[in-house]
Amino acid sequence: MTERPSSHAVEGHPAGDLGRRITQRRTELGMSRQETAAQAGMSPAYLQYLEERPPADPGAGTLLRLAGALKTTVWHLTGGDTELPPGLGRAARAPRFTELTEAECRSLLSTHGVGRLAVPEDAGPVVIPVNYSVIDGGIVFRTAPGTTPAQADGHQVAFEADRIDEAFSEGWSVLVRGPATTVTDPDEVARLEEQAYSTPWAGGRRDLWLRIEPVAVTGRRITVV
CATH class of the missing domain: 1.10.260.40 (lambda repressor-like DNA-binding domains)
Structure with a gap:
């Protein structure tokens, strides 16, 4: 052409x-x-x-x-890797592993994205992806009552987000730990609905908001020397 x-x-x-x-x-x-x-x-x-x-x-x-x-x-x-997990490429010959500062971690989390939420259950922890936003320093996401993400309410949870560059075998990951609570104040719910980037990709009615208040924020980056 x-x-x-x-x-x-x-x-x-x-x-x-x-x-x-x-x-x-x-x-x-x-x-x-x-x-x-x-x-x-x-x-x-x-x-x-x-x-x-x-x-x-x-x-x-x-x-x-x-x-x-x-x-x-x-x-x-061309979308050939759409259905495959990230990280299939080989490790670089000379990778550099560095710890990220809390400020760097928060910058990478940015305003929104898709992260993984670790929720405690009787049979053991369950990890599920959620669409999240960062508002006033907290991780917020919406779900529906009775779902697995909703079970995070009242528990200490872990939340992870990452980015992998397949072409260069580089990437970063950020881990947030802290208590998750349901947002019940109507004014606060309205504010989150206004400021959050998007609705959950899974669709359906998901009007239950949860907020993770970061107590510990850590991260790591792999680069190529």
């Missing part, structure tokens, strides 16, 4: 799986569309076409250059 954009390509939101993955990856790296296009050896208009047009079907050479510019793999850009 020649690298010429559709005549209808305009500025807009990413569309299609490939477009979303390209946009997400360059956003993670803090790269503009112009910077990415220059490093991939293509015009910004063609990159815009790839990001915003679902029918876009670039050739193997274009995908290789784009993956190189975005420091990732063609497999990831």
